[in-house]
Amino acid sequence: MTIQKIDTLYTAVATAENGRDGRVSSDDGQLDVTVNPPKSMGGSGAGTNPEQLFAAGYSACFQGALGVVARREKADISGSTVTARVSIGKTEAGGFGLEVELEASIPNVDAATAKDLLEKAHQVCPYSNATRGNIKVELSVV
Template structure:
């Protein structure tokens, strides 16, 4: 599968990986990284890869909803939100894995139109395409 790249960005992690720092090349993302207590770390102020993934996936999926809307003939309502819940844990096959559930709120949209829009967005969203066949993504329409 070829991708016609139209944009690239770079970020670098330093320190202890999950306990360290990450910064994008332009400085617009500049975060301290802390391992949560649930994962054996100190917890406290800071982000982790799962938080960053959740922020990215939710924003990307909302963009996909807006991008595909004219093609499927369903208007994205004002006040639409996408919440991504990312889970982390050991895999039965060994190593670690993540889970992803997207909760999509399309206020005032009828169920059939919401399902049509969400399904179409899931087909074009880069995060959905990157995770397809690698993890199950739950799509919850509220």
């Protein structure tokens, strides 16, 4: 696998304190959140968690990629939504891994067009490109 170089447009910077049970903040002050494992993983659930943050980023980025593809295809995606479900679990090797489900609702196109748009957005989205071949990502249209 060849790692592609990019022409950097923007670099986000965030710093974590105390890992999954602490705080994450961005260098520009726009993000400052308490992180805590969910109750199902032994935490208090008092803050957000890395999986929620990843789901938020992936869904927003994928929605943006869907917009890029829709403009190219001259498709109406107004009123569309993308929901990301990010799961964490133990791997066979003894570590931890992630799986993602991306679910899109695109009310102004037929099911076949929606599926085609989703597949094309999956090729454009930076999160999809970063995770391809590393984690399971399932796409679905509702």
